Amino acid sequence: MTIKKENSAKKIRVEKQVETTNDLWVLRLYVAGQTPKALTAFTNLKKICEEQLNGEYSIEVIDLLRNPQLGADDQIFALPTLVRKLPVPVRKIIGDLSNTERVLVGLDLLPVNNL
């Protein structure tokens, strides 16, 4: 397990990703403060990652309220947005990730149990 960020006690922290080289999947979740939507999105994302990505992933949560200048880099306009930085091509999934199937389509993944 290489989840670098934990949703401990409903707190989303932002940490710089250091060791991305080993991870097959580099995901970035953009939120603005701890809104219900943001929390739902993070919970959903963590669940999907644990189920589908076999530990080879890292999630970076970026709070635009703290770092508004980062929004332009990934062309973020809606919140929450999940950006798949790796593997390329970059994919974006907007919304609270409540529909697992669509998230998997967005990440270009097929559910594990279908393999």
Place this chain on the structure above:
Amino acid sequence: MKKLNHELSLKKLPKTPTGIQGFDEITGGGLPKGRPILVCGGAGCGKTLFAIEFLVRGATEFNEPGVFMSFEETNEELTVNVASLGFDLEDLIRRKKLILDHVHIERSEIEETGEYDLEALFIRLGYAIDSIGAKRVVLDTIESLFAGLPNQLILRAELRRLFRWLKDKGVTAIITGEKGDEKLTRQGLEEYVSDCVIMLDHRVNEQTSTRRLRIVKYRGSIHGTNEYPFLIDETGFSVLPVTSLGLKHIVSNERVSSGILALDKMLEGKGYYRGSTVLVSGTAGVGKTSIAAHFAEAACKRGERVLYFCFEESPNQLIRNMLSIGIDLEPWVEKGVLLFHATRPTLYGLEMHLAVTHKAVNAFKPDIVILDPINTFVISDKEFEIKTMLMRIVDFLKASQITALFTSLTSSEGSLESSEAGISSLIDTWILLRDIELSGERNRGMYVLKSRGMANSNQIREFMLTDHGVELREAYIGSKGVLTGSARIAQEAKESAELLIRKKDIERKKREIEQKRNTLNAQVSALHFKFESEESEAIKMIEIEQDQIKRLNQDKLEMAESRHADSENIKSINAKKTK
């Protein structure tokens, strides 16, 4: 009273000047301050340019930084595109006067799952606004969101929130929108932005395109409701305020020479009024351009600036042709006091011509404007439009105290005056050139049809183009009417021959009389001489006679003495002798 005025002005809607030429005039000061404004129109009508100029002028002229959020063009594209208008966006960005933010929305890269909002857009915009203290914002074209995001319900709710948020931020925001089929915009943005709506239009009529601008609504402000032609050229956007012009221009009593001495003489010896409108009309090849060139040259010599619009000839051709009648315009062009502005009338529509004229005049600030000729605008029977356009030009030039000279080609059929009835009322001084066909020749005649405010000559003059310019001759007016050209020359020769003969007759008569007088004098003197000689002879005879009488008496006396006659006899003889 002053206080009341102050209170009223407080209640007035504060406005943000756009700095766009003419636009602030028709809106009475610009766009509503701190409110969103919708600028809509079809593709290629200049929405983005309008918006970007609003920002650039704001940053450079009014010290109001701006944020441009683009949903279509990338920052690089935008920078290059507006560089052709002379806007240096990179410099403004460096000086922290402008922020470009390109929002890239690619449908294929986006998956939607569940609830979301556009908070990130707000944050980006808010961050950009706060980082340079922006007062102006442009969203171009926010409708792209509709293409990128499938969930319209969320989008519409978020847009409403966005415009509310912009108002709260206190920024003046331009939102551009693509024209819809029946609505102002395709996505009905007018529903959200209702304070001020500006419509841009790009219409093609008879193969010429005209850009027009209309203010559809402007809450809390009076505004011009017409369609105003506008222009996009190398200096940006300019709107032509047409209805703001009234008939209130000041008039001048100063006179300016027409450059032709004889023509000046026909106009009280002084020429045209400054600021008046002169029309030179006539059939083809009668020398309208020559009169215009004379006027231009004379003005340049006086040190005035002349703007010459030629719609038929290129400047070089015109200069060459005028050289043939002894008018050299080239030095004035080099000196920069004479500027030619040559365009084909078909290049763009009437309104565009008007806008171009307006702009060129404003830029060059001439004392004299020449339009040669105006009737090439007549491509079809759009007489009304031409009249309104000319009226606008005339009013505009008059308001700026510019003397204008128009030339106009009239067709040879029909009356020369009536064909121009449409514009005659606009003209102050109307010089008519006409050809006079007589005895196998075609000559030019000229007269002043009207000249407001002066006692002009009513005579038809013969108009001649010589290698040293235009010359006017007194036309021969006799029993056969007006004679011109060789007929006039023949008539004049005939007259001068007759005059010569008469002169000689008189001289001969004079000589005859002189001779007669001489003969008479000679005769008189001869008679005189004859008389004198006769007289002297007679005197001599009388003297001889007297001598003889004397001698006879002496003899008698001597004889009497010798005879000692009666003394009394002697006494009487002596008395006779003494006598």
